[in-house]
């Protein structure tokens with residue numbers, strides 16, 4: 265597939281400047297509401313409410329602040345960044361709602377980003393402490409990181425989920441920083457189990473998969489947020505594109521890049537006309553189901569990162585960039601809140617969890633983050649927080 269002329273003409277330097285200006289202004293307007301508190305995971309009637317830093321999604325706001333700082337090259341966001349970093353330290357010190365593998369999401373887009381950008385040693389220490397906590401969720405028998413809940417909860421015991429690929433960079437970082445290989449080994453083992461059991465033969469993915477933590481035996485796949493156990497939840501597939509690429513980057517295991525390509529190819533082959541996926545890839549145009557713009561934004565970042573690591577001779581590199589650009593052009597034009605001034609979000613038409621009717625056709629805070637990350641990737645050379 266070639267990028268249509270119309271799309272390539274739309275993504276110009278001026279176009280990007282306008283998009284970035286829109287986003288910076290929108291985020292800047294939110295600074296007073298979300299100084300110590302953070303936006304809820306999903307909006308209600310397109311408006312996020314302020315809440316305490318207790319959800320798995322709290323760091324998408326700080327991640328956005330770091331991106332805005334980089335894009336604006338100014339200090340307008342520093343004051344709120346400082347407050348947010350303080351809140352993440354408090355959460356870690358008091359272990360507030362950290363019985364989750366999403367310690368990765370939480371401390372990559374706060375402590376790690378802060379260490380990278382501001383060089384604060386206390387943030388490096390915070391990231392390493394968070395990595396230790398994440399390691400407690402690793403089962404050496406099953407060779408997976410348990411996703412949710414208490415490690416002895418029979419409902420959650422031995423359950424891994426595809427989303428966790430995005431949490432692994434915290435462990436890769438910890439091995440690089442400390443020289444102790446145990447973090448990297450756990451992350452690598454988890455990524456391998458994800459590749460073997462979560463990715464099906466046709467390159468679709470289960471959302472979650474259970475293992476017996478006593479014997480290490482793989483048990484069965486099950487969905488949580490997808491349409492069915494056998495369908496392909498769009499966001500899981502998007503996490504897979506980006507997440508396998510990251511594990512390739514940090515381990516050099518080329519098979520992860522191959523898997524990322526297969527998962528990307530399935531994602532692309534099942535996009536609707538306008539290239540913004542429905543919430544489960546089982547659905548397409550005419551289904552009357554909702555889109556999930558947040559999955560499109562994650563996939564755009566994943567495809568851009570994946571394309572970077574392919575050899576020049578790999579024709580897929582051009583395809584992945586083209587599709588990412590096309591998705592960004594459509595998202596900017598038809599899915600942003602430019603014409604919804606009452607909204608404090610960036611990206612409309614996301615789905616959090618259709619099965620429980622949570623955040624359906626709303627703004628998702630991670631959708632906003634990844635939209636901003638993709639814009640940053642298109643605007644400047646960007647050093648990943650992941």
Ligand code: GLY
Pocket residue numbers: 427489499616
């Ligand atoms: N990691 C949870 C989600 O993507 O909804």
